[in-house]
Amino acid sequence: MHFAPSPLTPKRLAAFTHDLVMTVVAIGLGYYIRFGADAFSYRANEIVTLIAIVLPFVCVIYWAFGLYAGIWRFASIPDLVNIVKAVTAVSVFMVVLDFVSRGAIIVPRTIVFTNWFILMALLGGPRFLYRVYRDRRLLNRTRRASHTAIPVLIAGSGNDAEIIIRSLETNGHDLMRPIGLLSTKQAHVGQRIRNVPVLGHTSDLERVVERLAQHGQIPRRLILTNEALVKERDIEQVISRARKVGLSVERLTHPGLDSVNGDGRLRLAPINIEDLLGRSTRELDYTMIRNLVAGQKVLVTGGGGTIGSELCRQIAGMSCERLMIVENSEFALYAITKDLKRDFPGIPVEGRLCDVRDRRKVADLVERFRPDLVFHAAALKHVPIVEQHVAEGILTNTVGTVNVADATRKVGAKAMVMISTDKAVQPSSVMGATKRAAETYCEALDALGFAASNRVNGDGGRETRFMSVRFGNVLGSSGSVVPLFKEQLEQGGPITVTHPDMKRYFMTIREAVSLVLMASALGLSSRDRISIFVLDMGEPVRIVDLAERMIRLAGFEPGTDIQIEFTGMRDGEKLNEELFDSGEPLKSTEVAGILAAEPRAIVPATFIEEIEVLRQAIETGDESGMLDRLSAIVPEYVPHKPHQLS
Template identity: 45%
Template sequence: MLRTFQRSHIAFVHDIIMAAISFPLALYLRVGDGVVYYAPQNILFSSGIFTLIAAVSFWYFGLYRGIWRYASLNDVIRIAKAVSVAVAVLFIVLFLTARLDWMPRSAPIIQWFLLMALLGGARLTYRIAKDKSTARALVRQGTARVPVLLIGAGDEAEAFIRETERSANTPFKVIGIVSLTQGRVGRNMHGVDVLATVDQLEDVIQKLQKGRHGLPRRLVLSGDALRHEDNAKWVEIADRYGMTLARLPKLGDLREGLADPLQIRPVAIEDLLGRPQARLDRDRVREMIAGKRVLVTGAGGSIGSELVRQIASYGPDSLTLLDAGEFQLYAIDMEMAEKYPDLPRESILGDVRDQTRIGQVFDLYKPEIVFHAAAYKHVPLVEHNPNEGILTNTLGTRNVAEACRAAGVGTMVLISTDKAVNPANVMGASKRLAECYCQALETLPLDQRGSTRFVTVRFGNVLGSTGSVVPLFKRQLEAGGPLTVTHEGITRYFMTIAEAVELVLQSAELGRHGVTEGGKIFVLDMGRPVKIIDLARQMILLSGLQPDKDVEIKVTGLRPGEKLYEELFHDSEPPVPTETDGVLLAAPRVVDYGLIKQVFDALEDSATNRNTSKTLELISQLVPEFQPPEIGVKSIFADSNGSETEAAS
């Protein structure tokens, strides 16, 4: 409050000084060097009287209730009123006291324009200087703004652009405007061009994609655009280019202060990617799934449930949902009942560890396509429970793969992870073993393999999945912070769940045609890795707060088995492009089926008996990159004889 009080008085003193010098300056502009012939007492008297009059007028009209940084048209109007009254009163006073005999009649008019320039110009200069300093600060901080394209060139768009250009904390950058009418095309709004009308939206997006800012990541609709008859078409276009859709706050909300103009609600998690999402050939995926019997394991998980949603939209003959978690299975089953009540489906409680249960499901429901998403994925938990990770991730995959082989399933798709490359933890090693098993089956001769195609799809982290960093950051933000990051330099690849599943479906479509012949696996192109600490800062900004000021970011140290960076490819498996953008093909080493079957049998024995040291030793035989933790580091596992064995945590 004190700071605001002092600033308003500084502004008041500035304006009084400008008022004091405005009269002699106006007289000088009128008569030039002839001002020396005017009586000094007349000039001093007029200047003094005007200064007193101006002081009262300026305060009365509220010139100091506004903030110079946010000077607008309303402030200019208030200045004009105050200056007009002050000049008019001075004119009357001088007429009554001296009949204006000595003063040129045009001097008050000149003084009016001069004082308007002195007062308004100072405010404008201050605002420009502050806005430029903000822009420089953003450049110094390396803040990456989300590029957005506005539909609608009305007052709402103008207000939003003005605020985004003025604020240091806005996460959005408007790079273009598409108008609903022809009238404003070719014009400019706060430095942003009105590029075209909405019927040319797709052309505009393609043009921007080749420009300096790249593809807009958001398509933002004004209120008028939301009511436009073509808005359904814009949704399709945005979806095709991997752009998210949002709407501006209502103009009335902005004027009344009921909404923050810098927040486009809702904030979409896709904004955190740093790249547009991939969009694929859905007709080919529909051809693969339509009319087929489909089974999804791990159907209640983050990836599994999204697989169920997207598969259901393609019209399968039937859909079987398998999961060991009762509540997760119930949730996705209820969702399907509401959205696709006519789709034949079965929800089965079952564990992929249970070979007998898996066989029963295959015998009863006879799937033609199987998506295997069931897995333990949390690195620290699997590191502390290695036998459980092997039983589910590795041996569970074997059970599903052998059931597919026995039942003559057309395609089995294994969902893998980037942690399987040079694994530094048990979870990554368990998934690499699962990859090896499916690769070995895929390389068998047809008379041994049967008709099943074994397709492996490897990708990194998905934004928003249960237990992942984004939901953790959200919970920490809601609690007021701090946001915890294990290391300042840690990076990860990211996709949205929907994008990952679309690419999985596209990979499955490619794989059923034999693209993975010889044990090749699909790897999803995830763009550049993202620094987790930058992700934390971006989430804080998207919440309208400032990192390290409103919300602290705390570095806690790497967890057991955690790597600084993940890899999508081994050094010996250079990626090869496929006919589908976003899907690459790798050829990691393949283990002989006879050898892998022998080791898996031994793994089953050691993991079932919870013989941890033997389990870790067997893992390293097939995955030499994996180095078992040293025995003796305070994490207790039960050994096969019931005694406690220490292993690294």
């Protein structure tokens, strides 16, 4: 039953009055069918009594079973089911009334039986007739406007296709007209969905377009259902063929009914490379994140970068008390604070220009703001650049993390979370080694806090938690291959790839940040000493495959229209990245997509001393000495020279 009250609008009141009148008519017709015209002469008092008792009951039942939650214009099977339940309840009530009244009120069984069918027809019939009437009007209006509506093809023949067609039929604002379907199943060819024909398999796109053109119908768009994106193995081929015959390609932004706005319009979006990587974004329960962030003061370093800005958006969206953004780029700070103040006017947002390498200023900002949570995303991340600027990489990635961690610990925040990278595992680059050193420093502080809390509390509770969340490449982040490939495509190629066998892990920005926040919530709620969380990135993707998919997505053919050139690996690069090493076995957590690394045996005091020695080596300006100290701190760091292409 639907006991949630529905507002009593004039239309609902009219529908309610209609149903009460139909109930009276149904009882009268039942008696007429059973007894003929004499029923109204000899059984008038019996009929009136029954109506007087039944009407108050149906007033409650009709509302309870949600007969007025739906809209007649969109009457459907669920509405019919509600009517069946309500009418059956009325019939049962009549039987019970006859039984408990012990002859005072006699309700013949035939009246109960016929009343069920009559009431079903009188309640359900007008609703569905009105639906048919409105659909006809909309269809006629659509036909009249068909000369201006954009003809579209739909790839897919499942529920999403039916929803698209129905939305286009009932909503004239979309100005699109479905003229045919392409199915992922050959058996569907020749069938119809809402009178729209399935013209061929998705592989028949060119032939279908040519045949339609011969009949004067030239499609201009191809809408991909989620079924087509998931089930069609060669979806990039379909997209490429669509672009070649002049079709723009769009997809539903959400599956099923979520793809339709409240006003009935379809939510469509252009196809992105994320749609072609063969991994679906996880559906996450954001309750944990909301419980972590809501009402908290949060500080984000590197808040103007790709990861940092998405962190800020999601944190603001979870109703934090205040948000401070620390950023060393004036424009990036301006852009993110402007966007947040526009999109989340109720959240106090502060932006501060600061370099995390400036220990005094970092300490002063953290002391003044006194955050509950700190997310450290500031870093130098480009492997070749950091290889050429060793001191800058160490100062930012390692010393900068030390500065933020020490300041966080001093004010007693609940937690600091460092954004790490798969390049920190068995590092072959300066960038990876500096991030590994930063991970280890956070792990050392977490171990100190764990030991201190055990001494004081004896229950494994924590002081400030220090955690690192490690993941691979993020699609579309600044300086990554996706923006580079897009730029090269716009220039007509060639696409440059360093090595044909190079593989990388990829994840969307939103999913990566959501999992970072969930991992943070897990770390705070867990009583185990887990300092490093690893995101499940799925299967690695060959970079050359990514390049070929992007070329096809642009409507070209790799090797024919756009060439791919292999330039050779650069200093510090590896063919395959890893998310964990043998010294830190992973275990699953309660959240799918998040793994926990077993803590390593670290002597915190010794490691902290080694970090201080590294800082002193930087002050001397001796790059060789810096690398020696970095190798001592991260013994698994083995510099890799480029692999030469044969």
